[in-house]
Amino acid sequence: MAGTALLPTIVPSSVLGADAPSNKIQIGQIGCGRIAHDMDLKGILNHDKLARIVAVCDLDAKRVQHAQAYVEGEYAKRLGGDKPVTVKAFGDYRELLKNGNVDAVSISTPDHWHAEPIVAAALAGKDIYVQKPLTMTLTEGRAVSDIVRAQKRAFQIGSQQRSNSQFRIACELVRNGRIGQLHTVRIGLPVDPSGDDEPEMPVPPNLNYEMWLGCTPKAPYTEKRVHPQISIKDRPGWLRIDSYCLGMITGWGSHHVDIAHWGMGAELTGPILIEGKAEFPKKGLWNVHGPYHIEAKYADGVTMIIDNNFTNGVRFEGDKGWIFVSRGGAKTTASDPASAFGKALDASDSKILSSKLGPNDIHLHKSDDHHLDWLTSIRTREPAVTTPEEAHRSTSTCILGWIAMRLGRKLRWDPVKEAFADDDEANAMRSRPQRAPYGIDRLLKKT
Numbered sequence: 001m002a003g004t005a006l007l008p009t010i011v012p013s014s015v016l017g018a019d020a021p022s023n024k025i026q027i028g029q030i031g032c033g034r035i036a037h038d039m040d041l042k043g044i045l046n047h048d049k050l051a052r053i054v055a056v057c058d059l060d061a062k063r064v065q066h067a068q069a070y071v072e073g074e075y076a077k078r079l080g081g082d083k084p085v086t087v088k089a090f091g092d093y094r095e096l097l098k099n100g101n102v103d104a105v106s107i108s109t110p111d112h113w114h115a116e117p118i119v120a121a122a123l124a125g126k127d128i129y130v131q132k133p134l135t136m137t138l139t140e141g142r143a144v145s146d147i148v149r150a151q152k153r154a155f156q157i158g159s160q161q162r163s164n165s166q167f168r169i170a171c172e173l174v175r176n177g178r179i180g181q182l183h184t185v186r187i188g189l190p191v192d193p194s195g196d197d198e199p200e201m202p203v204p205p206n207l208n209y210e211m212w213l214g215c216t217p218k219a220p221y222t223e224k225r226v227h228p229q230i231s232i233k234d235r236p237g238w239l240r241i242d243s244y245c246l247g248m249i250t251g252w253g254s255h256h257v258d259i260a261h262w263g264m265g266a267e268l269t270g271p272i273l274i275e276g277k278a279e280f281p282k283k284g285l286w287n288v289h290g291p292y293h294i295e296a297k298y299a300d301g302v303t304m305i306i307d308n309n310f311t312n313g314v315r316f317e318g319d320k321g322w323i324f325v326s327r328g329g330a331k332t333t334a335s336d337p338a339s340a341f342g343k344a345l346d347a348s349d350s351k352i353l354s355s356k357l358g359p360n361d362i363h364l365h366k367s368d369d370h371h372l373d374w375l376t377s378i379r380t381r382e383p384a385v386t387t388p389e390e391a392h393r394s395t396s397t398c399i400l401g402w403i404a405m406r407l408g409r410k411l412r413w414d415p416v417k418e419a420f421a422d423d424d425e426a427n428a429m430r431s432r433p434q435r436a437p438y439g440i441d442r443l444l445k446k447t
Contacts (some may be wrong), residue, residue: 025378028055028102030093030117031109032067034233035131040106041067043371045074050375055102057090061206064089066232091208093117097124104154104378107131112244113214115140119440122147123447127154127378133250134395139431142418143440145392156374156384157391159258161327163370166345170316170325171263175362178352180320184303185260188310189252192240195286198222204229215439216243224285240286247288250398253306258386258394259314259325262364264302267390270397270415271296271304276404294401306401311342321348403429
């Protein structure tokens with residue numbers, strides 16, 4: 001097994017000076033598309049005193065070249081020409097992980113390519129930042145959480161709403177009883193439109209399409225299956241194909257369910273009953289769910305309702321009032337789908353929001369910068385605002401919703417055993433076949 005040192009390979013500042021490149025956390029970026037460019041690369045670049053991006057990797061040579069030039073150019077502007085930063089380029093994440101200079105990785109790949117590089121990075125002794133959702137399946141999520149924790153890796157998932165103050169404030173107020181006994185949480189998410197059939201196209205010479213498919217079934221190449229070849233900022237088609245993404249239930253759902261769990265105090269569990277319904281396209285390349293409604297019951301009696309007709313955000317309802325929280329209209333990227341947002345923070349009574357927390361009240365982890373929170377975790381070895389198990393539990397609740405929508409019936413779930421009661425069909429949907437030689441199964445066999 002690869003090395004599993006608990007601390008990054010950083011030379012002490014007393015040796016080369018506090019600003020020496022070798023004293024920084026050395027980061028490799030895996031996946032160089034829209035989210036990497038607009039969020040993760042920029043988020044890490046903002047902390048050049050603490051970290052350096054030293055490697056970039058993508059299965060599309062155009063994208064990795066763009067990222068390499070972008071990062072080197074940004075460091076030239078930020079640090080000056082007398083401190084040039086050279087960024088290595090890779091076409092295979094496994095080669096990047098072999099680089100002994102890399103302490104940590106940021107993973108911004110399509111959803112079906114989350115679990116494998118997380119597990120490989122953890123086994124290689126790298127600290128990990130990964131975009132949400134954590135995984136595509138329930139069994140992947142359990143394995144990822146267990147392995148990242150066993151390897152004692154510093155971890156953060158792209159649930160950046162936890163680093164936005166209004167979400168933390170809302171959850172603290174709910175956790176401390178400012179709306180009385182919580183009984184219902186309503187979550188509003190957007191929907192994705194379906195699409196037409198698309199003709200098969202020649203695979204671009206710059207794209208390793210065979211590896212891009214990864215553990216998913218073989219499928220003919222068409223540009224709208226993968227990502228645009230001209231623009232790096234346009235929304236990719238894989239987000240609307242359920243071989244690579246489960247749709248908005250995990251795309252936006254993993255954000256809002258995470259906040260719901262945070263406010264409910266349910267970060268380490270899940271529902272005990274769940275049912276759902278949804279419209280699924282009958283034809284076309286883009287086949288993720290359309291309009292939907294999901295209801296989940298938790299052991300403490302709280303009901304979570306997810307519906308595309310609700311205002312985008314999370315509404316906590318108690319017997320003494322309600323609190324609503326959202327991004328207030330802020331998008332992650334310019335190409336995100338339009339959605340009806342409410343206020344960033346609202347309540348049934350303004351006095352609820354002005355309520356102050358006392359020293360004996362519950363105070364949640366405070367983070368004002370999601371990437372900095374991760375980098376700080378690498379330095380201190382203290383948990384970041386979202387742990388691997390919390391990431392798994394919020395993602396798994398979304399996946400449970402997807403299974404319920406697919407089956408169209410009420411399901412009983414055991415959040416301890418992570419299994420459905422008396423339902424072989426539902427239990428079979430906890431995992432998916434993995435096309436060799438990709439997926440986490442082969443990695444787990446080696447360990």
